[in-house]
Amino acid sequence: MRNPATAAFVSLGLIWGSNFIFMKWASETITAGQVTFLRVLFGFLPIVVYAAVRRVLERRHLRHVHHFFVMSVLATSVYYFAYAAGTALLPSGIAGALSGAIPLFSFVAAALFLRSERVTPTRLLGVLIGFGGVLLIARPWVADGDLDMTGVVCMLLGSASVGLSFVYAKRFLVGLDIPGAALTTYQIGLGLLTLAVVTDYDGITAIGEDPRALLALVLGLGLLGTGVAYILYYFIVDRLGAITASSATYIPPVVALAIGWLLVGEPLDVLDAAAVLLILVGVMVLRLGGRQAAPETLPDPADEAAP
Template structure:
């Protein structure tokens, strides 16, 4: 995203990511035989998910990454579970706010504040870029709650849901994205390969497929632990490979975000008083 932002717009980056991510997801869903015409009666839900979990989410991250060091942008993506918890607490009666969960949110957002550093006069971190990253995190966080409330009981395979979601996002992005200059990304082989293969085919399409495999093999709770990995990897790559500066506060900030998420995961797995004792997901 960072390399591509030097030649094309965030909207164009989002369109290319969705296009090349859709192809392997569609092929996988077709191979599994999970696509059904009768699913079309839930089109309105798929459309909402296409905005929350694809179009708005990817666009906000592309716009934020264009304004921030890639490592910082990646670290901020770790806030997704925090927004998911907040949305669930506000919109789902089954998800109660407990002191432990509240502590997890506060610790996590403490990490976000350390990265953004709104008190700093140096302007090292663009607040608009931070706002975009948080908007994208909030969008996908809300999508989890929407999916739980309106889609989880429909009995539609995850591979099919994702195919409909990304496919509809592709259609809407084609309608609203200005394509003028989109081919300029081809002038930078590094950016072209990064967007088409790294961000699209692998980072979107294959990543979804691998997630389905991990869920089948290890279960949803263990698979969700993958959210711990991207912030650390992004910060490390930005520092080691791209040459972006990294200071002690950045490391502490990522640690706080991950600790906040870990506390939320731990609290979600505890049986509620008087409940059935089953771990939450």
Template sequence: MPTEKVSPSAVIAFVFLGLIWGSNFIFVKWAAQDISPLQITLMRVLFGFLPVMAYALLKRELRWAHWRHAHHFVVMSLLATALYYYAFALGTALLPSSVAGVLSGAIPLFTFLGAALFLRGETINGTRIAGVILGFIGVLLIARPWSATGDISLAGVGYMLGGSLCVGLSFVYARRYVSPLGLPVAALTTYQIGFALLFLLAVTPMRGIDALFADTRAWVGLTLGLGLLGTGLAYIAYYFIVESLGAIAASSVTYIPPVVALLIGVVLAGESTDAIALLAIVFILAGVACLQIGGLTRRRASTPTVDPAARVHQ
């Protein structure tokens, strides 16, 4: 049986996605010196929405008939975009960008827990339970609640975990209520980010937001790196990878961002790290690997479904 050739463009998109998701945290860190986390979230969503909408219009996938499902788009816009990005912006503002990036590697753990609790037929076995335990050991090693020095902000860790929880719940909601609709992913992503943009415009104070543009590094990183690339083009690249390589292979891109974030934080931002932080990322990635291995048999037995935005979470 001939082996299917992997498209070079799919490999390039895979590497791009891992690198850009891993760099998101330093962009947030730079912007947080000038504007608030809520303003960062608004700018990210605004500049991420533009390419996604353009892509959906180019593919002609937007339909007025889709609006009868607007209540589902509202829920997804909150869980998988507005609340999630805001929590990550709060957490990253309080933590070293490398630590925030490592903690983002725990997202699949919350996704599995949400699916196991609320979705029928989710495989729960020893391998996957071990994966959850390993992952949360990694989180504890990063948070170090036993430390008397308070080097790591527990509030920051809490915000990062809260954002991860939102993503996990969005996966459950998308799987149960959104995926069965069979709507085009480009359209779903446009509606999701679009509603999030409207909500953020309604609640975000604009005073002082222009301070961002006094710092070239900050505004370029936020608008282009975090918004255009890290949100807009990241969605498009992810779904291209799903179509080219399959959902299982695409999900393995989640291994890359924590490592990239750690390297960027240490090498480019001059953040300090130690053996415990390195051990934490090993535990977290090992936990994610166990979750994937534990669910591989079930995934091979069924056709993978793409849950809009539930898998796109950096």
């Protein structure tokens, strides 16, 4: 591709979509908590280097450290742990498909906690369609279904956590004149410190005995899936704008499902494909409703998500 921004856009969607098979492989060797810690550790390295090169880290930012800590819990520690735990219990493609619900949770949280967020009939329809897709994947009405409901709950908890983080950022961080690369560095850095304290390291060295899992975790989840992904995101925001950058979130559920089905041999039926389509249609309708609502000075939470 001749356009660097377009190439970055496609690459970001593919990287995010591949995160789930990498989590699956890593979780076969070590615990979800250990996967989360190592992912954040190796993801933090390129992020802090990028922020240092851009010279966006400033001492004055420390006055907002309490907000950075909340973001680290919502958008790093809980988010990544819940996804690692959920993916360990589910087929990687189904886990990736459920991640498509992040914008739905973002809007619900915004409607509950932000006075400026309008609940229009179009937006409500989008939420209902999207969550209809989630239900179609989970199928809780099937008593002895194939999916582990604990895994489904973990994925939805992770989606809800990061969805709430966008609303928190909109309420407390937007307008502080802090570059996104700096915010990400503080968020991931504090998340790393928290995880370093709470992680049980017993058996963590087992990851070195499985080359596939080690490569998936260090390169796939850490350096690429966390570090490079954030750098690509900010590059796209700078070149194409935040709304276009957020559209990359349509790609991961499809990529994750395709990888699980075509490359790993995970089962895929018509209902699973229809469910992913419903989620994506719901998100698109939700965003359409946001465009029709009265203009706001802050970005729509439904436009922001990252696996």
